[in-house]
Amino acid sequence: MGIARRELLSWGAATAALAATGARAQGTPSVIRIGVAQPAIGNPPGFYGSSVSIAHAKGWIEEEFKKDGLRVEWFFFKGAGPAVNEAITNRQLDFAFQGDLPAIVARAAGLKTRLILATGVRSNIYLAVPPDSPIQSVKDLRGKRVAIFKGTNAQLPINRLLEANGLTEKDLRAVNLDTATAKAALATKDIDAVFGGLDLIQLRLNNTARIVYTSKGDSPIFTRQGHVLVTDEFAQAHPEITTRVVRAIVRTARWASDDVNRDEVFRLWARTGFPFEVWKEDYDGEPLRVRFNPQFDPLLTARYRDAVEQAYKFKLTRSRFNVDQWIDRRFLNAALKDLKLETYWPEYQADGRINGAS
Template identity: 30%
Template sequence: MKNIKKFTGILLALTLAFGVTGCGSSQNNNTTKKATQTETTSTENKELKKVIIGTTGLDGSLTENAAIAQKEKFFEEELEKVGYYPEYQAFAQAGPAINEAFSSGAIDFAAYGDLPAITAKSNGIDIEVIATTSSDMAYSLVVNDNLDISSIADLKGKKIVVGFGNSTYKFLSDILEKNGLTINDVKIVNSATDGPTMLPANQADAFVTAESPALLYQANGIGKVFDTSDVASELSSLFVLAGRTEFIKENPEVAQAFIKALQRAYEFAQENPGKVYEDLATDSFPAEFQQQVYTDTTFAEFNPAIDDTTLKKAESTVSFLKENNIITNDVNVDKFFNTAVYDEAVQK
């Protein structure tokens, strides 16, 4: 086993980037200022109004298809056509902090997971989903190098690190169920961040994380990725573009501009796969890792359209949240996912 200290910088970056992906409450100073659309900037003598987008990237960067639209300036170009410019606001605490910002009116849109978005809706925050930025967000199980297992069923009685109530917890619950087990058949260590340090210290048998960091952990000797490719797409989750319902109703052209940018990014990805890996790359996850994750160069998961598969995944998430008492109020997926905005955008 490699010296853990060697990876401190990588682990810190990964912890910050992926530590909080679920739902719950947290404080974030980015939510203190209420957004207004009265602020303007001048671009070639044209006054543009500001629209604020919440991001999970620490530097204001977006992920998945939205990252391509951001890097290629598709958001800027489409929004300028309707008199707006984007301001990206980063939330280190991801979903919970973004929900706070929506609640206070500090942001207008956000690209983040369907699980926290559904939680927000259940809690009475008036937002709606207008597109997907990824319909196939995959997760991986990283197991201790010393653990000899040949199937998921062999995890019975093992100690697994995962954050309760977030998307990784749902993935673990689903994959155990697919293999005849339940969450009660394993020993859960409730943490979204401690897996990469507990595993090499032999304090845990496995942890769950997103696919990209899983590959990086494996490359750096933290553990080995257990192959779940047979059910990866089936058990993947959604990343969505959500917006405040009031803002969307008052500014439909802005919502449509976002969708047009995402549609352009999807088409760009199909035509320029090499450039896509560069656009998705970060300091922690370089292009070569992105290429391992996105092996299908049709990039079907980047299609922003909301289809039957999208809705079924969202309904599965609603059921999971209710069954685990994470939400109490039901969410009508057919109403929450507003397909009319997309339809109007692509027809123009």
């Protein structure tokens, strides 16, 4: 699995480990530091749901830089996107894989980053309740104790979903809980419902929860978006290295987008604790190219513009900013050209249609 750092790190431990890397050397760096807005799970430790997670499991970014003697270090954050933002603020990461909302909050606050690659896009959200709960739909959540992992890329689509059903977070007895704590609280009925990801499918398969809503098959505005970003400082100082990191992930995305590899992708992710059947259900009927598409096409760019407006509307940020100036396509375009993949992934228009389709 290469020389990547794979141990599960709490935020406190991650801060200490990252600080130990010291100041960045002048010229070519000796290490590339990648932050992941998820904890590492399983044996060997890994994460899931993106081309970046597959590159990590396969060691393909390490392979890209092996001949240069350049190390790749991975840091995993139980505190998700907000914890990643803190590490970037403290100049302890060069790249990060996280969701749209935490990156938007940081950018609106002045953190200098660039979006360079899409991954983990259009991930579904789910709403689960205890098996014997009277709750049958989102509309039934008024006045209920509902867990939401705030500050993550699930919060915006959840807020949009609530709004579409005539509700806001203020109409709920919303509690901010991380994923593991929320699932435990649902089992003990300390909460009435929980919004989350495909891990809630596993609760249903174990007969410990009932799913009353999924964004699967619903509007893409109710799905979660993810990306890889780089700090302005690193991109300016090391554009060639940045392009090579992107190229390694794009090569991974091409492999993962091939439906011939579907079962292997799900088996890799099953190592992180969610069974093969969970991944199969979540992706059922959906081409892998959809979620592994690395491009910020018009549809995804529109989603990020909307997310900036929604974050401001819901008072999660205090300012707006220009998304088109935030997205830096140069590295991705160079990688796509080098790998001859300029037309491999379909490009979606802002209205959801594929370019060229009537």
